[in-house]
Amino acid sequence: MRKNRRTWSGWIALIPFFLFGIAFEIVPILLVLSSSLKSEEAWFTFANYRRAMAPLLARSFLNSIKLSAATASLGVLLGGLTGYAIYSSRNKLIRNVTIALADVATNFGGAPLAFAFIITLGSTGVVTLVLSQYFGISLYPTFRIYSIAGLVLAYLYFQMPLMVLLIQPSLHGLRREWKEAAINLGATNLQYWRRIALPILAPALIGGFLLLFANSFGAYATAWTLTGPDINLVTVQIAALVRGEVQLDPGTADAMATISLAIMAVCVAGYQWTHSRAQRWHR
């Protein structure tokens, strides 16, 4: 009885935090979910979802999913390989500097990053000039930085380093003895990787993909600065609906937001699950 009372008094001190969370996370999200299923005429309808699936908006989902899948798979591939190269590098200075750099870069983003890519790969950008004058490669007009391909390059700026950081704990979990044991039993390097290392790294790689996918799907500032309203992405469309630029149609915005939240929830929950699996091998 007494213990029970003490627990209750313990919860009282948490009221400010829970009030904050309920008022600014739970209630707003639930409100969006519920009003996505309502309209002026009906208290339960899929009309908003039908409008959210109109060709223009459906294409925005397709574009966002394609962009996220592209930057997540390239990010996992390049970031994973670079992460391994850094992890297995003999030079301590190189390891520390690249990891510190990855730490900063993964938190870069938004307007300054987009602008730096215009300076670098725009039609008169530095790299564009170097490529055309020294290597005879003209990027323009086949490539444009203000396009989906340009966005992929800009997103990789924060996706690659994020993967480099995410894979490190799992790489450190790969024990030297396992490789030695495999080799003593007659395995080749390829067999070691295919049968031992990759299965152990798999949760971290899949989790990394999901997290990078979510990271890209929810991004708005970089895309908006780089391409403005020209590129049809989910976040750009929701932002336009919020600002009332297109038409005053909160129901459609709610439906689009709900679908986005569902996609994000799958990614974040999947990441959490793989993360706990990956941790089994951590030292």
Add this chain to the structure above:
Amino acid sequence: MDPFKGTAVAPMRRPSLWRFLLILFFLLYLLVPLLATTAFSFANRWDRSILPEGLTLDWWRAVTERRAFGAALKNTLSLSLSTMILSVLLVTPTAYWVHLRVPKAKPYVELLTILPFGIPGVVLALALIRTYARFGGNIIYSPFMLVLACMVISLPFVYRPIVSALNSVDIRALTEAAQTLGAGWFTILRRVIVPNIMPGILSGGLLVFSLVFVEFTLANLLVGPRFKTFPIYLVEFTRFDGRQASALAVMSFIIAWLTSLGLIWVAGRVGGDREEAIGAR
């Protein structure tokens, strides 16, 4: 040992070309855009040749002399600092109390601190507007609401470092020792717990500061032109004056680097935990 096998299996740490090339590519990818933007902000003409035709401070002078620049900088600094202070004030006592007294509440607290990862900025802005617009435009479209929204996206970044700092000290023993000496809860928290978990509070605070300093989405959708923050100012400039915009971008890079150096310094003092490094864009 079979000599053939010896060649088939590479020694663990043989220096190799692919490793060198990958790391070089990675470093170039991360550094070239930054260096190019920095050089661009000091160059007087740079669209015809590989190297700029001359150096100048004109763009930096022009952009910093505007009155709107000072206002944007002041707005962003006050936004970042107030978000940082309020988040730390909200999360520190909560994390401490959960750790010490109500472990049962931990999953719920963690859920609320992980949730913001799954909410895209545009969706958070939409959800807040849909919830609070009914109370009038000067509540929802105000800098005050922007601080609250920034606190939401800051939660994961403040909570994690504080929790790992709490895990690294014996909070129960410290609390009981202080209680035996007759200290009240406020004194315990302020004089005993906070100094002991300071590295966690500092890393969390620095992360929030750098996050909010470049926050564009919420600022753009919640307050927009009425309360111009630094990133909003920067985006406006990219549309009409690239030179001055590049100076502003370099300033953002400097802020990001300074906070990162601060983080490395703090982490070096406690052996930081950087398992979760998830940017919010």
